[in-house]
Amino acid sequence: MRPGTDALENDLRALLNEWDPLGVADDVQDEYDCILAPLLQRLRRGADQAEIRAFLWDELVEHFGLNPLPSEPAAVAARLTTWWAAAGATGGTDRA
Numbered sequence: 001m002r003p004g005t006d007a008l009e010n011d012l013r014a015l016l017n018e019w020d021p022l023g024v025a026d027d028v029q030d031e032y033d034c035i036l037a038p039l040l041q042r043l044r045r046g047a048d049q050a051e052i053r054a055f056l057w058d059e060l061v062e063h064f065g066l067n068p069l070p071s072e073p074a075a076v077a078a079r080l081t082t083w084w085a086a087a088g089a090t091g092g093t094d095r096a
Contacts (some may be wrong), residue, residue: 005040008040008087009036009040011083011087012040012080012083013029013030013032013033013036013085014078015076015079015080016032016035016036016050017029017031017032019032019071019076020032021064021066021070021071022064022066024034027082034063035055035056035059035063036043038055039052039055039080042055043080043081047081048081049074049077049078049081050077052077052080052081053073053076053077055083056068056073056076056077057073060073060087
């Protein structure tokens with residue numbers, strides 16, 4: 001059983017803030033909330049690591065205006081899909 005939406009959003013927000021491609025999460029805790037819901041939608045429908053990576057890549061380029069390479073979207077996509085699988089398998093919200 002997956003944890004509730006609030007717990008998932010909080011955990012995902014924490015993961016995105018740890019990633020922090022803009023380097024502002026210490027000051028702006030909700031900076032990445034604009035990608036929270038789209039990420040959860042993709043994860044809920046079973047998006048794989050490649051789809052999550054592509055989404056993050058596009059957001060870095062199109063939304064945030066960043067060069068995505070230094071932000072390592074592939075590594076973050078791997079972390080997010082691992083976290084999602086663990087949250088579903090254990091019923092908990094432990095982050096990977």
